[in-house]
Amino acid sequence: MIRRNIVVRIAIIILAPISLYYFGGALWYSSLTILGFFTITAFVSVAGISIVALRLDEDNSLFNVIIGLLFSFYAVQYLGTSIMGIYYQQTPEQLLTVTRLFYQVISITILSILSLAGIISKIHGLKRKKSIASVGVLITVIILLISLAYSFIFSIGNSNEFGSVLSNVAAILSILLFLLSAGASVRYRNRISGVDFFRFSAANMIFLVSVIPLSFIVDGSMQYWTLSLSLQGTGLFILYLSIMIPWLTSKGLKLGIAYVNASLPIFVVLIPYLAVIALQIILPVDILIDTGAYLIAHLGAASLSAVMAYLIKVYSDIKPNENQAPLIFMFASWAIVNLAEVIESLAIGLESGESIIPYIIGSFVTATMLVALIRRLKHKNVKEHIKPTWWLVLGIVHTLALILVGEYIQFIVMGQIPGLQRTPVSRSVLLAFNLVNMALFVYVASTLTVRDQKRISVETLAVWLLTLWIVPNVMKSIFLAWTIGWWVAEVFMAMGLALGPALLGYQYVQAISEAEASDRKASLFADILMHDVSNYQQAMKTSLELATFESIHDEIRQERIDNALDALNESERLVSNLRKLISAQSMKHANLQPTNLQRVLKRAATIAKSSTDRKPEIQLPEKASECFVLANELLIDVFLNLFLNAIESSDDSPRIEVDIHAITSNMQSFWRVEVADFGRGIKPSRKEDLFRRFMEGAKGTGLGLSLVKALVESYGGEVSVRDRVPRSFSKGTKFVLDLRRTEPK
Structure with a gap:
């Protein structure tokens, strides 16, 4: 059985990068497709940062700090690459230069250094110290700056031969370090608790293999770079699973549920991009303009967001919970964002595309509310001084005010600097905001899933629905208006918001049923205490009063005393059973x-x-x-x-x-x-x-x-x-x- 599981794991690990390579290979020459791949890699990286933050809340080991640096390095790298891609819209052929190749190898070398340093610190059980963490950050920044400096020198001096030599040296070094890291994780697997040694070593071996195709890139051999990037993305995802799955299972989640919780955010990001690739193959057009469908979609999204905010508010009235207030604020904000898009499109038209400002404001509000939710989850029993209705009103007013201010600032800046109108600054800001939101989402969703193992709560459901807002925003930052990718984002958001009210409505009905059942239980317990216990007390009182009469025989007096003792015992048994009944109904x-x-x-x-x-x-x-x-x-x-x-x-x-x-x-x-x-x-x-x-x-x-x-x-x-x-x-x-x-x- 164990051997079969290992074989299945190995097969999945091998098939994952191959599938990614062949599925996306047909469209790898598209600037938007390669940009989507970079964004997905950045998503995996920020998800890794979130799980490291969760682990650091409980374990201040140096391993967690170093792995956090690893994911942070990749997140910053691919966020920067994605933003540059938004600006220049370069095809992979244009991106593949000696400078890019050298930078790619240096990045993998930094990754190998951090991986080996992390596993060594884990084996030796080193704890985090501020000085060590600071040194680690400093070293990472220095290496990054050096690699960028060399990349700049090579691009200016056209030192292709010298760059190739350094690239090969760095590639050999990274291969050796990955081998050492994988070997150490297997050799000392009993000393690296909290880490899945199999996946950790597999991730290192996949990174190792990803270096090899880079050595065969000659005269723009795209297939080798495609294979290397596919391997790197797969390795990063498996590395993320190697620390995420053990943390979830240590909290009591079953292995299958842990896999779903860890993988679902990444697949939710991946699915829309796969849909874009499939539609680009099937549909003969790249641009599809339909303002009517756009207006209907956003009016529907505004209505559904408002319904979700109201449902959470009503649910909060029935079952008050301090964690629901930020969610009410957030969904109210989304309703205003979509309504603002409709109003702007009717006022100024959609010839030049839709305004990004409302989306940026909505993303900012989402980030703010997720941070507030994290604070509430960390500091339990927070007293809520504002009623749910006022959170709903505040979400509407606050977002509306921010959108008006944002549009005014954009109007002033564009008037002063007309050249900015042709630059995708706002799309870059939107992408950065939503990568931050993804990190916050993974942190909150994982915390709530661990807390609500037996039953999904309203706040857990609402937080998981956040992906249906974050992912479309990322796609809108990459794909231009009216393109296939842009429409996929529209449909994805509409489908998600349509699903939300149905799920929240089901939770609302359940809450009403539970409230009614709770009322019945309260009535039952009150009846027992007021009626049954009172009866026993009356029986004891009557028996003892009769026993005090001087005229009765001793046998009758003893009988009355025995009756009183029996009533006392029955009363004690009743109270004991009542306590156990309450305990049984709350155990779940x-x-x-x-x-x-x-x-x-x-x-x-x-x-x-x-x-x-x-x-x-x-x-x-x-x-x-x-x-x-x-x-x-x-x-x-x-x-x-x-x-x-x-x-x-x-x-x-x-x-x-x-x-x-x-x-x-x-x-x-x-x-x-x-x-x-x-x-x-x-x-x-x-x-x-x-x-x-x-x-x-x-x-x-x-x-x-x-x-x-x-x-x-x-x-x-x-x-x-x-x-x-x-x-x-x-x-x-x-x-x-x-x-x-x-x-x-």
Whole structure:
């Protein structure tokens, strides 16, 4: 099994860069396609920065600092390359120069140095120090400046031969360093906890292989550069997974969910670009102008953003949460941004394209609110002094004011410097803002996903929907108006915003149902405390008052005292069961561990026998010692209540039989426990309401079976009631419990 998993991993790692190479190879000569690739690489890098920041919150190791420098270096490098691409719109052929080749090799060499330094620090367990971190940053900056200086010298002096020699030396050095880094991660894998050694070593080997094609680039051999870039992108993504997956699984996430959480942001970025490539192959035109579709799309986006802001506001009224305020502000801001685009297009037309200023303002607001959300997540129990309605109003007014100021500043600057009108300054700013937003998004989304492992909260859902705003903004910064890529961004944003209200509406309905259920529970608990406990107190008071009469015989006095003690014990048992019931309803599968059924059944049987003078016979199965289920210490109360219920329903010589056998349901394994008695049985008309608190004809408080159901469901199991003899209820009752099967630790 382990070998098969390793083979599958290796196959995926090999196929990923090959697929990327062949799929994008047909359009690699497009300036926008290569620009999209650089942007995706920058996205992966900023996602890596985010996970490093999350790890640094808990582990101040030097390894995290160095890997953070690695991702930061790549993020800055490819952000700069993307901005230059926006300005000059160069094809890959124009980009592939001796200067670019030398800079590419130097970049990979810096990457190899940081990778080896990181794994060495991890092996030796070095902790972060401000001085060391500062030196690391300084060294990285110096190397970057040196490489840029040499690149400038080569471009001026046309020293192709000298540049090629230095490139080959740097390539050989990086190959050796990657080999050392991969070997060290495998050799000392037991000393690098929190890092997936397999993926870390695989990433280094992919980086190593990416150096080799650069040595074969002669006379503009594009296919080798294409292969090298594909390998670098794949290696960076696998390096990101090597630190992201262990962090998520250490927080309790299952491996599959961890993969989805780590990979989804990157694939959400990748999918629109793949759609652009596919559409450029299929469609015969590059430009498609349709102002009507544009206006409808943005009016819809404005409406849907407003609906999402309102839904979160309403949800916050039902279930107040301090983390929802920034989200209300953010979605209100998006509504104004899209509405501003519609108004501007109607006022001045779309001949020269749409205005970027509203998008920049929206991206700025998004970044600000994500930072505010991070602060709230770090500092829990923040008191909210502003009502949700005012957050909605503030989002609208604040964004509108910023857009007006931004448009005014642009008008003044363009009037003073007309030459700026032909430069993509605003698109570059939009790209930079949204790369920052991507880093903030990964940080917040990962934090919320770890927090809400059992159920997705409204704030988690809303934060994940942010990608449907960030990615289209990035595409609009790259693709010109009315191009295929620009339209893909429009459709992507509209689809995402259409999905949002549906998902939030579902959460809203669930919140209402939970609120109603909570009201019913509160009413139940109040009734128990006010009615049942009061009854017991009255019984005790009456018995004790009678016991104080001097004229009654000693035997009657003792009987009255015993009655008072019985009422006291029943009252104590009621309060105890009530506490356990509340605990069971709030557990939601938490703190469960393998529990031995034999020990639980024996203990419950012993307590049940000691609780009565009727000497019940309880037969337990011998194989119970081999049965382990996911539960906790309250499992004993499940069987104790069932045993006591069986004893009460029997007339003479109570007899209880317990049987256990394995079953499979919905691809899950369970131990089925059957508790059968030979008592009076339960009429069919009463079986449906048996586990409810209020049941006509129930003895005592009726809480025992309610507790059984609540506990079993909190363990992820089910409980039901049947006739011991089918179609003959008067011959006894059988309770059937399905408990999740597990193995002992």
